[in-house]
Amino acid sequence: MKKVAPEVNTVAGSLPPSYAEANTGCPSYCYADGTFSWEDKNIRRIFIRKVYSILMLQLLVTVVVVAVFTFSTPVRYFILTHPELYSLSNLLFLVTYLTLACCGDVRRQFPWNLILLTIFTLCMACMLGCVSSFYNTKSVLLCLGITAVVCVCVTLFSFQSAVDITSFQGVLFTLCMVMICCALVMGFVVPFGYVPWMHALYGVIGAIVFTMFLAFDSQLLMGNKQHSLSPEEYIFATLTLYLDIVYIFTFILQLFGGGRE
Template identity: 65%
Template sequence: MKKGKQVNDGNEPPSYQEATAGYEEMQVQFAWDDKAIRQTFIRKVYAILMVQLLVTVAIVGLFTFCAPVRFFIQTHPSLYMASYLMFFSTYIALSCCGELRRQFPWNVILLVLFTLSMAFMMGFVSSFYNTKSVVLCLGITALVCLSVTVFSFQSKIDVTSCQGILFSLCMVMLLCAITLSIVVPFGYVPWLHAIYAVLGAILFTLFLAFDTQLLLGNKRYTISPEEYIFATLSLYLDIIYLFSFLLQIMGGGRE
């Protein structure tokens, strides 16, 4: 019997080392490709989101600071209802129709219409508040969004696994909304509305962290890189609703 390395003559099955040769390299390659795709996905989402926010801030600023435009939209509330109908229809189309959401250019067209309608609605609402309140709430919203984004990227806490907390807060907000709808006809209750607005601001701050971590791909739940329209839609709504609730908390009406 000869000593030394035995050579597989083809009649014996390959060893474990021979069968798995190159497997680790393939894993590294797949992980690298997935990371590159995820990074491209994140950049695409935030690029679209920045355009949406710039358009929204521009329209809010126009409706808040330009007196003729402010007077026109305040005296034509039907424009608000028309924008609300457009917002609702485009939101349903983008959130419920998966194929349409991923089909270019219809997804971009619907997203543009959705952004313009939401920006018009926020501009209409902001026009009833004084300019200092609007600017202050815009600044606070920007700081909160920056803080939540940094936290979501750096923290090891998995917010995506806290769905029960988000659901409980949504139920509390629903009960507050029902209570407000019953109480308001008999008289406005400032402290009840303040509680509702504070809960709304907290809830959508958590939703912002939840949706941000869905983008990363390293938590319990993730979102597919193909769903960049839906991801952008979710982040944009979180920021807009956060701004609206902050405006209800700290905003002062025009005299």
């Protein structure tokens, strides 16, 4: 016998809506199935603004602390006579840095991520203040100005250039290995005497490496290169940019800073 498919009777309006109908009015950062997309340009702009807003606050706090340690004679004397403050700041810096860098759940959890980032920034600012107190005031101001110019130029280049610096991971790794080798050599040489040209070479290499890291991390924010950061990682992005700028300053200070008399 010939089989006949059963007839399905439908009532007008009882059919489920299509994807287009169901997602009418859905924002552009949603996929057709309603899931969330981090690749939307508006989301990326908000992410970048958030990162640089937090970064500006970090740098402002750091500059204020360094200025107090540099210009205030009582504070500078207290630091020079109490080296344990530097050790305590260094310890808290390592703990907060490792927590934020290695624990993804912690750095995404509000408000603990901001609390840890605040502690990290204050510790790093105190450490920079302790280091800056050994240098001449004019040298510190000169190095701050050079660092600001370098960072602004590198950031503008990173955002405007078509060169994908995020693909230069091998170059950055090689430069880091060179820095480690130089540090090991200096560790063996320094006990036998100060070698000015070796310290200058190490400072130049360090400044170049972290300038490239600043360009690399800046392009990770853009989201249109080979590698990019998720907008969830605004704390990690701020952390890396801040450290890049701080290390650029320390290496420039090592090159151009003059000791106090």
